[in-house]
Amino acid sequence: DSGVTQTPKHLITATGQRVTLRCSPRSGDLSVYWYQQSLDQGLQFLIQYYNGEERAKGNILERFSAQQFPDLHSELNLSSLELGDSALYFCASSVVPFGRLTGNTIYFGEGSWLTVV
Amino acid sequence: DAKTTQPTSMDCAEGRAANLPCNHSTISGNEYVYWYRQIHSQGPQYIIHGLKNNETNEMASLIITEDRKSSTLILPHATLRDTAVYYCIVRAGGSGGYALNFGKGTSLLVTP
Numbered sequence: 199d200s201g202v203t204q205t206p207k208h209l210i211t212a213t214g215q216r217v218t219l220r221c222s223p224r225s226g227d228l229s230v231y232w233y234q235q236s237l238d239q240g241l242q243f244l245i246q247y248y249n250g251e252e253r254a255k256g257n258i259l260e261r262f263s264a265q266q267f268p269d270l271h272s273e274l275n276l277s278s279l280e281l282g283d284s285a286l287y288f289c290a291s292s293v294v295p296f297g298r299l300t301g302n303t304i305y306f307g308e309g310s311w312l313t314v315v
Numbered sequence: 316d317a318k319t320t321q322p323t324s325m326d327c328a329e330g331r332a333a334n335l336p337c338n339h340s341t342i343s344g345n346e347y348v349y350w351y352r353q354i355h356s357q358g359p360q361y362i363i364h365g366l367k368n369n370e371t372n373e374m375a376s377l378i379i380t381e382d383r384k385s386s387t388l389i390l391p392h393a394t395l396r397d398t399a400v401y402y403c404i405v406r407a408g409g410s411g412g413y414a415l416n417f418g419k420g421t422s423l424l425v426t427p
Contacts, residue, residue: 200358229412241359241402241417248411256414288358294412301347301366302412306358 201225202307204289210313216277219310223270223291229253230272231292231304232264236285247272279314286311316416317342317405324422327397333390335421337403340384346407348379349415350388352399359402359417362388366408393425 201224211217223230232244234257243256247266258264261279266272276283290306320338327333339348349364363370363377365386370377376389390397402420406413 200360202358231414233417240419241353243414243416246412246414253411254414286356290358292412294410296411299345299408299410301349301364301408302406302415303361303364304412304415305361308358309356 200305200307202289202291202305204287204307204310206310207308208311208313210315211279213279213281213314215279215314216275217279217312219274219276219287219289219312221272221274221289221291221307223272223289224293224305227291227293227305228270229292229294230266230270231290232258232272232274233288233290233306234285235288235309236282239285241288244274276312281314284312284314316407317346319403319405319418321401321403321418321421323419324424326424326426327390327393329395329425329427330392333388333393333397333423333425335388335390335401335403335423336385337388338385339403339405342383342405343407346405348377348383348386349402349404349406350375350377351402351404351415351417352397353402353420354396354399362401393423395425395427397423398425399423
């Protein structure tokens with residue numbers, strides 16, 4: 199158990215709909231990351247938040263958005279869903295203080311399976 | 316970030332050491348080598364990382380060549396539960412945390 203909690207574990211929804219995936223990072227971790235894994239694309243970095251602020255963006259579509267709340271949990275919002283959005287969505291977290299150029303151990307949750315039909 | 320090259324797949328007999336190579340010939344001085352693994356459809360699991368020196372933990376050993384252009388992850392006594400995709404990632408050190416970019420990895424099959 200990595201300590202990163204994701205809900206829901208499975209979700210089936212129709213095209214055009216909107217869903218929200220939730221993530222609770224490990225206790226004390228300030229950074230949260232979202233990744234998408236589909237069969238043909240592998241594990242793709244979407245977005246990172248650090249202590250409530252967006253820190254880095256990867257291959258995140260404009261239809262997707264995320265936020266990190268004051269209690270450090272994060273939500274990934276996926277809207278106008280398409281069949282191609284069916285994938286495993288992983289949340290991960292890490293704690294690396296600012297001011298130190300150091301390695302970064304990222305811990306992943308077990309993912310949320312999204313199926314768009 | 317430096318590009319990494321890993322074999323697509325490898326086999327290992329149960330109980331033997333699994334040696335997974337990774338080539339990162341363009342690595343820079345401030346780039347770390349990370350290893351993660353993913354057991355089918357589970358969340359990626361951190362194994363080990365290093366900068367210059369060899370590292371060992373309860374899961375594995377990481378051997379980095381002196382010129383840092385390649386590394387080997389060693390699972391000393393592979394079990395069937397070590398069957399997974401293993402990812403070698405190179406990334407510069409940073410402040411405040413930073414994302415890791417996963418490639419295709421090596422699919423390791425441990426056989427009885």
